Amino acid sequence: MARPRIAGNLSLVVGGAIVLAILLFALLGPTLSGYSVEGMDMRSRFATPTADHWLGTDNFGRDLWTRMSVGARVSVSIALMSVGIAVLVGATVGLVCGYLGGWVDLVVMRVVDVFLGFPPIVLALAIVAALGPGVVNLTISLAAVFWTEYARVVRSVTLAQREMDYVTAAVALGASSARIVFLEILPNAIGPVIVLATLGLGTAIIAESGLSFLGFGVEPPTPTWGWTLAYGTRYLRSDPWLSTVAGLAIMVTVLGFNLFGDGLRDILDPRGVAQRVRRTPTQ
Amino acid sequence: MTGATAGRDPAGRLAVEGRDPGRDERAAGREAASLLEVEGLTTVLHLPGGAARVVRNVSFEVASGETLGIVGESGCGKTMLALSLIGMAPHPPAGVVAGAARFRGDDLLALPVRALREVRGRDIGMIFQEPMTALNPLMTVGEQIAEVARRHLDLSPRAARGHSIEMLERVRVPDPDRRARSYPHELSGGMRQRAMIAAALVCDPAILIADEPTTALDVTIQSQILSLIADLQERLGMGVILITHDLGVIAETADRVMVMYAGRKVEEAPVAELFADPRHPYTRGLVESVPIVGRGRDLPLAEIAGTVPEAGEEPAGCAFASRCGRVEERCRREAPRFAERRGGPGSRGRRGWRGTACHNPWGGTA
Numbered sequence A: 001m002a003r004p005r006i007a008g009n010l011s012l013v014v015g016g017a018i019v020l021a022i023l024l025f026a027l028l029g030p031t032l033s034g035y036s037v038e039g040m041d042m043r044s045r046f047a048t049p050t051a052d053h054w055l056g057t058d059n060f061g062r063d064l065w066t067r068m069s070v071g072a073r074v075s076v077s078i079a080l081m082s083v084g085i086a087v088l089v090g091a092t093v094g095l096v097c098g099y100l101g102g103w104v105d106l107v108v109m110r111v112v113d114v115f116l117g118f119p120p121i122v123l124a125l126a127i128v129a130a131l132g133p134g135v136v137n138l139t140i141s142l143a144a145v146f147w148t149e150y151a152r153v154v155r156s157v158t159l160a161q162r163e164m165d166y167v168t169a170a171v172a173l174g175a176s177s178a179r180i181v182f183l184e185i186l187p188n189a190i191g192p193v194i195v196l197a198t199l200g201l202g203t204a205i206i207a208e209s210g211l212s213f214l215g216f217g218v219e220p221p222t223p224t225w226g227w228t229l230a231y232g233t234r235y236l237r238s239d240p241w242l243s244t245v246a247g248l249a250i251m252v253t254v255l256g257f258n259l260f261g262d263g264l265r266d267i268l269d270p271r272g273v274a275q276r277v278r279r280t281p282t283q
Numbered sequence B: 001m002t003g004a005t006a007g008r009d010p011a012g013r014l015a016v017e018g019r020d021p022g023r024d025e026r027a028a029g030r031e032a033a034s035l036l037e038v039e040g041l042t043t044v045l046h047l048p049g050g051a052a053r054v055v056r057n058v059s060f061e062v063a064s065g066e067t068l069g070i071v072g073e074s075g076c077g078k079t080m081l082a083l084s085l086i087g088m089a090p091h092p093p094a095g096v097v098a099g100a101a102r103f104r105g106d107d108l109l110a111l112p113v114r115a116l117r118e119v120r121g122r123d124i125g126m127i128f129q130e131p132m133t134a135l136n137p138l139m140t141v142g143e144q145i146a147e148v149a150r151r152h153l154d155l156s157p158r159a160a161r162g163h164s165i166e167m168l169e170r171v172r173v174p175d176p177d178r179r180a181r182s183y184p185h186e187l188s189g190g191m192r193q194r195a196m197i198a199a200a201l202v203c204d205p206a207i208l209i210a211d212e213p214t215t216a217l218d219v220t221i222q223s224q225i226l227s228l229i230a231d232l233q234e235r236l237g238m239g240v241i242l243i244t245h246d247l248g249v250i251a252e253t254a255d256r257v258m259v260m261y262a263g264r265k266v267e268e269a270p271v272a273e274l275f276a277d278p279r280h281p282y283t284r285g286l287v288e289s290v291p292i293v294g295r296g297r298d299l300p301l302a303e304i305a306g307t308v309p310e311a312g313e314e315p316a317g318c319a320f321a322s323r324c325g326r327v328e329e330r331c332r333r334e335a336p337r338f339a340e341r342r343g344g345p346g347s348r349g350r351r352g353w354r355g356t357a358c359h360n361p362w363g364g365t366a
Helices: A010-033 A064-100 A102-117 A120-131 A134-164 A167-174 A178-213 A223-235 A240-269 A272-278 B022-030 B078-085 B113-119 B139-155 B157-170 B189-200 B219-236 B247-253 B271-276 B283-290 B329-333
Strands: B007-008 B014-016 B033-046 B048-064 B067-071 B094-103 B124-129 B205-210 B239-244 B255-259 B264-270 B339-341 B352-358
Touching: A010 A064, A010 A240, A064 A102, A064 A134, A064 A178, A064 A223, A064 A240, A064 B247, A120 A134, A120 B094, A134 A178, A134 B022, A167 B189, A178 A223, A178 A240, A223 A240, A223 B189, B007 B283, B014 B247, B033 B078, B048 B067, B048 B094, B048 B157, B048 B239, B048 B255, B048 B264, B067 B078, B067 B247, B078 B094, B078 B205, B078 B239, B078 B283, B139 B189, B189 B219, B205 B219, B219 B239, B239 B247, B247 B271, B255 B271, B255 B283, B264 B271, B264 B283, B271 B283
Parallel strands: B067 B239, B067 B255, B124 B205, B205 B239
Antiparallel strands: B007 B014, B033 B048, B033 B094, B255 B264, B264 B352, B339 B352
């Protein structure tokens, strides 16, 4: 009966803590370490973590903690922005197509098919190549690749929800189409979107690294995670530390957002929580 | 069967007992003008094989305070008829092609969608069969009722919330303040149906369309819901269109009954007359197929042989001819017209008439 309690949701708490930690790391990292992003120290190249360099150093002896922290600002914001735009556009398109059906659905879904016809990285490359490199253009190109997935998923969920009795009942009570789409159907369709989006954040970070590696993304010296991961592979045999740190950062971030999204979905769905409560052996 | 017990009188006919006797007198004394007049309503369903007329030339009236029962087997067009009235027949594939539904000076069938939305929920409320799924699972019951109040009555969120609690109280939901904050899955089926009724009645509609409102509920809850609807009807003077396939429900609550078969109205009569003296062979079949507890266990239950014609199948003559025991040669040739008969036994005033669409009805043609 009571509102779902946030404290009882382990995924949400752990995921939220990780996300918060990453945000704090991005904000405060350089201040804490005291190193500058560009400050090279050739005497201590490829250092493993020490009291001086908490995450070690890179191939120019630059402090990795500082660089990862500054990179977090770039990588995480690109990921959040591109997935955010993709969800916004994709979900709207999916809702409209699924609810209206007919020729609108037919035409828009064929456009989606065209987007899906390209391998994602090639499409993103083509868009960045046309727009030129840079954080904003990279974000746009990633969003252009990702939105189709959300459009597809939201459309199919909308098709199913549209036929539900509660939608018919809402129409019979005089609700407008906009109200039905955004206030009745959308909340019921958002669960899979949240899960997809949290996974999409990881994909976005990795795609950003790929594009940066190919020279189409964020250009050095901006220290993105993807770039650190990518050039770290050059030294993988002698000094695997560099790529490992970047890879772990991406992994932990994806995990954090994923857990957070999972928990969020449970909180948003009163039925899910009720089932969980029922499963506890209180009888 | 519900609270009303149906027994057969010595003549072997189904009699209606357990009704509030005052109810029929009140109904008879009421000569109010019709609230809703439906004329020649025809709805087609466009199927891959061609267009099927699922509602054919149906006319009826509902007065305020009156309950019109619509009975018929599954697929006879009852629900499509109701949805057509408020412009909710799924389009495509369905479309209203002919007829008029006059309500407060407007023809509902000709109203633009925007105007219809104002009518829905404010002037005409509708409740559905499945209380389990007819409420949005992600909104509290109170929010869903309040939403209707905000939309149609222009109430502030706060006032709408208060109104929703008041509505829950009116439909006899215990502890309405707490229940308003419940999600649908936390309520029982009967409770949810009450909540649906509350939402449908927020604006004191003139007409309530109840499409199989009790079919999904068990019998004790069923009779509670029916008596709740009857009480609210009395208090608000609503006209009620009650769609069901359960003759017990009809016997208990309806004033007049309209029997539908294959999209057509085959018989209409005041409820007592319909049960005492069903004219159309189909109606008679329905009435006789109701099982009666404690009677003739060894006798086989009467049934109507055959099945309803498929949508789209339009036999030249009477749609019921292939299943009818009184079929004549003419029935297969020519579709019977609906013929009214006035001044028969028991007919009282304007609302007392009855009629049937049959070439060879029981009791002879009028």
